[in-house]
Amino acid sequence: MTHLSANGDYLTIGELSRATGISTHSLRMWERRHGAPKAHRLPSGHRRYAQNEVPRLRAIAKALESGYRASKVVSGTLEEVQEMLGLQIKPSSGGPHHDEEHGIVPTWIEATADYNEERLHQGLFEAWGKFGPLFCVTRLIVPFIQQVGKGWEDGELDISQEHFASECLSAFLSEKWRRLNKFKTGLVNVFTTMPDEPHQLGLLLCATITALTDVRIIFLGRNTPYENIVKAVAECNAEMLGISMSNCVDPQKAEDFLFHLSADLPEKTRIITGGNGVPRNIPRIRHSSRLDEYYDWLVRDLAITLGHTKRTRRKAWGLSSFFGASIQTG
Secondary structure, eight states: OEEOSSOSSEEOHHHHHHHHTOOHHHHHHHHHHHOOSOOEEOTTSOEEEETTHHHHHHHHHHHHHTTOOHHHHTTSOHHHHHHHHTOSOOOSSSSTTHHHHTTHHHHHHHHHHTTOHHHHHHHHHHHHHHHOHHHIIIIIIHHHHHHHHHHHHTTSSOHHHHHHHHHHHHHHHHHHHHHHTTTOOSOEEEEEEOTTOOOOHHHHHHHHHHTTTTOEEEEEESOOOHHHHHHHHHHTTOSEEEEEOOTTSOHHHHHHHHHHHHHHSOTTOEEEEESTTOOSSOTTEEOOOOHHHHHHIIIIITOEETTEEOOOOOOOOOOOTTTTOOTTTO
């Protein structure tokens, strides 16, 4: 234990617990067993913890949610825990995961063709734990969605198998992002679709990626009436609104919908849209093309690191083209 000459940027154990969602009992136990987080002592004798422990401990909480044991992660640096979680995209050709990932998607396709829910869910959970959330979503789940869609188009899979895969993925992603969304204190992002939008799998993908940051998700799902979307943004004091649009939506209705949102929402609310049905060149709306780019935007341009939020006045928008994706229509 070190001694401090002044409080500086330090927290009590109660403040650290509230900031990270980790109980004071666990924090004390970890310090005794693993030497981290390390307490510092004030001249008064009171114990304090460095504020910069908050991002690391929040990342540790995410690792524990993903199935890692405390003994494996508690003493790790933020970078080490982040690497365990797979929050660094490796090139798809080569790299430590390349050989292992190569045969995964075909086995998921086989499970889909056989309507084998247990095998598909087991494969998803194993990939999530082994490769980490970001890698699993961007390098495995997205290609799986694309291959199911191609299989349907080529007649190798029928519509019931497409629906089966979509439902399995929706259940898996919903469970994952909701667990990661606990104890959030950062920016608020409301996620929904246009009214009459039949698909929301892309919305779930983007919610899952967003849940890896400190952004707090309010998920309205699909078919929310326009006036209720605006009301939810106001009541939640949301700084971001994510709208999913597949190519099933009527182009003119989509354009009118976004123009109305642009006019009716507060200037501070960033409007994030995505999908093949998004009209272009509408004020305050911007379209990006990849989930990993969307994640990078959240972390870098909004200065949202794992477990730590810094507000910014920069006007930037980001998005994934898979935001409005469905397996069938993309």
